[in-house]
Amino acid sequence: MSKYKKLDLSRAKTIKSSRRKVKADISNFGKALDPEKTVSEFLNSLPAFLKAADLMELSEKIARAKIEGKTIIWMMGAHPVKVGLSPVFIDLLEKGFVSHLAVSGAFMIHDIEIAFFGRTSEDVAEGIGDGSFGMVEETPQMLFEAAGLSKNEGLGLGEGVGRYIETRSPEFKDYSILMNCHTRDIPVSVHLAVGTDTISQHPGFDGGLFGKMSADDFLIMAHSVSGLAGGVVINFGSAVVLPEVFLKALTAARNIKGKIENFAAANFDMIQHYRPNVNVVGRPVSGSGRGYSITGHHEIMMPLLAAAIKHKYKEMSERS
Numbered sequence: 001m002s003k004y005k006k007l008d009l010s011r012a013k014t015i016k017s018s019r020r021k022v023k024a025d026i027s028n029f030g031k032a033l034d035p036e037k038t039v040s041e042f043l044n045s046l047p048a049f050l051k052a053a054d055l056m057e058l059s060e061k062i063a064r065a066k067i068e069g070k071t072i073i074w075m076m077g078a079h080p081v082k083v084g085l086s087p088v089f090i091d092l093l094e095k096g097f098v099s100h101l102a103v104s105g106a107f108m109i110h111d112i113e114i115a116f117f118g119r120t121s122e123d124v125a126e127g128i129g130d131g132s133f134g135m136v137e138e139t140p141q142m143l144f145e146a147a148g149l150s151k152n153e154g155l156g157l158g159e160g161v162g163r164y165i166e167t168r169s170p171e172f173k174d175y176s177i178l179m180n181c182h183t184r185d186i187p188v189s190v191h192l193a194v195g196t197d198t199i200s201q202h203p204g205f206d207g208g209l210f211g212k213m214s215a216d217d218f219l220i221m222a223h224s225v226s227g228l229a230g231g232v233v234i235n236f237g238s239a240v241v242l243p244e245v246f247l248k249a250l251t252a253a254r255n256i257k258g259k260i261e262n263f264a265a266a267n268f269d270m271i272q273h274y275r276p277n278v279n280v281v282g283r284p285v286s287g288s289g290r291g292y293s294i295t296g297h298h299e300i301m302m303p304l305l306a307a308a309i310k311h312k313y314k315e316m317s318e319r320s
Helices: 039-045 049-068 088-095 105-117 124-130 136-149 155-168 177-183 206-224 241-257 274-279 298-319
Strands: 072-076 100-104 189-191 232-236 264-269 291-296
Touching: 039 291, 039 298, 049 072, 049 232, 049 264, 049 291, 049 298, 072 241, 072 291, 088 177, 088 206, 088 298, 100 105, 100 177, 100 206, 105 136, 105 155, 105 177, 105 189, 136 155, 136 206, 155 177, 155 189, 177 189, 189 206, 206 241, 232 241, 232 274, 264 274, 264 298, 274 291
Parallel strands: 072 100, 072 232, 100 189, 232 264, 264 291
Antiparallel strands: none
């Protein structure tokens, strides 16, 4: 016989299953789907749990923001361009689901290369060994020319490069997100970090000029953020620069315009990083709004999100 006392479970209190609060219910279960079904039927077949529920809820908020004329800001690193998502995003901006696009310097580089060459993204490991990485001649020349032509008109970098691509009309221009934004009067802001992009390693790079144009883009970004109340901001694949830019733009906008609340903020990335989750999904919506963090490969998640947005918009439009 043990010298230690044991808890007497015969005194435990139980409740009926019907009175118990639960998180899983068959009404929210997913459904098996035949391959001939539509994308909308696929989306309706997803289980209404965790990230699947978040994806559909976020998509509804984006669709509602378009219907109500609210601001929808997208922020993107270079990876979405490199994995072939330009047509998916251009379709979204054509349908009115983009109010502002904020991008990194690398995004700008890959976008202009796609427009002119139809190809981009070199093997860094191979090029770094012999010093050839990022040393292509044409790309910096084009961007230096675009910046030089735009500086006297006070254009930001996003607007200037978008206009340059439209004016030069290269063979693959229709794949350029920057040009498509420019022709549809959708603001694009390019947020450089000097030394992080390959144009910085070329003779002729004018840090003062590019810094000034990127600074102007920050002000354009901050103006868009000032109208974010009731809208949505989505970050795709920028782990550091764009979350930091967004936080400062939001601070400046709130300082000047007052309260900017009740918006949704989402981060999509292959790994969840500190800054996007704190500076986009967390702090900005604290006390109001809603944050979403969804992990997955961009080449899968962006087409899925785009399909869900259009599906929700169609549903909501038909109901109204």
